[in-house]
Amino acid sequence: MSQIAVGLRRVGGVAASVDRVFLAVLAILAALALADPGQAGASLAFTAQALVGVAPWLALSVGIAAYAAASGADHLIAKAFQGRLAVMVVLAALLGALSPFCSCGVIPLIAALLAMGVPLAPVMAFWLASPLMDPAMFALTTGALGLEFAIAKTLAAIGIGLFGGFVTAALARTGALDGALREGVGNGGCGGARVRNPKPPVWAVWREEARREKLGREALKTSLFLGKWLTLAFVLESLMIAWVPADAVASLVGGEGIVPIVIATLVGVPAYLNGYAALPLVSGLVEQGMAPGAGLAFLVAGGVSSIPAAIAVFALVKKPVFALYLGFAFTGSIVAGLLFQAVA
Numbered sequence: 001m002s003q004i005a006v007g008l009r010r011v012g013g014v015a016a017s018v019d020r021v022f023l024a025v026l027a028i029l030a031a032l033a034l035a036d037p038g039q040a041g042a043s044l045a046f047t048a049q050a051l052v053g054v055a056p057w058l059a060l061s062v063g064i065a066a067y068a069a070a071s072g073a074d075h076l077i078a079k080a081f082q083g084r085l086a087v088m089v090v091l092a093a094l095l096g097a098l099s100p101f102c103s104c105g106v107i108p109l110i111a112a113l114l115a116m117g118v119p120l121a122p123v124m125a126f127w128l129a130s131p132l133m134d135p136a137m138f139a140l141t142t143g144a145l146g147l148e149f150a151i152a153k154t155l156a157a158i159g160i161g162l163f164g165g166f167v168t169a170a171l172a173r174t175g176a177l178d179g180a181l182r183e184g185v186g187n188g189g190c191g192g193a194r195v196r197n198p199k200p201p202v203w204a205v206w207r208e209e210a211r212r213e214k215l216g217r218e219a220l221k222t223s224l225f226l227g228k229w230l231t232l233a234f235v236l237e238s239l240m241i242a243w244v245p246a247d248a249v250a251s252l253v254g255g256e257g258i259v260p261i262v263i264a265t266l267v268g269v270p271a272y273l274n275g276y277a278a279l280p281l282v283s284g285l286v287e288q289g290m291a292p293g294a295g296l297a298f299l300v301a302g303g304v305s306s307i308p309a310a311i312a313v314f315a316l317v318k319k320p321v322f323a324l325y326l327g328f329a330f331t332g333s334i335v336a337g338l339l340f341q342a343v344a
Contacts, residue, residue: 021228025235039242046238047231054230062222070215072201085121085169092122093161096129097154110312120321121172125165127313128328132157132303144279149292152340156300160332168324182318225315233311260294261337265330268301293341301333 032040113123133141133154141150171177205211282295305326313325 129161297337
């Protein structure tokens, strides 16, 4: 009985930490049910479909993170990254720009990397680059906007990843980002105790009761943590799509010159447009005379700071790092737009 009680207390402690987020989701849906029942149903359907779509990545990352913690492999993984920060930042930016992860699919992977103690700088580089480009996006961008635009967006993804990764690394060296991760996520931006006191991993976790219990605890904790934030993100995304007309957004970013690039970035940072759905919109605007630089800035800003991506950053890191992430999105989008405008 005592073991059952201990287990219930542990589960209760984990559940208590997620109550506020789930209550927020329930409050939003309840308000919708009273004010707009049709939208409440649509938001529920959208959220369920989105969660099902991201479930394979979620399950894979939860499994990896839980097994790494239970076996002690997270010590080994974190140790492998020590002393090669610059190389890791470059590889993370390149892999991020080429990986087939959308802003939603990358969230579980990022959480797993942070939980393993991977330094914040390469994580930031991957985080910034990954939502912007993938093989399917490159092909569709080429079809909608041309090869030149697709290459420009790919270079923008890599460039913003490198910029964010190396600036984060420089700030981390000064101590400005000490304790950047929220409680329970990773163990400090540089791997913390996992690197300082490495222990040999035990791969056969099923042979020891303590490790089996830890595997279950970590899987439950990670699943609840990611599940609550993804659910909130998708509910908010459904409302953004339903209530923010694409035509209204488009009207703000038409025209030529530097000003439309800045406006496109300002609109793109808080707004969310599905990367694939945004392509025909931007294509139509470019055909109507919109500057290509403004189109690129809009796609980059919206991709990096989409509702799911931004909420995930906010959930995993403290407010200064969240502000830094948005700053990278804003600055990188403007610079990418201006450079593309100069050579297009």
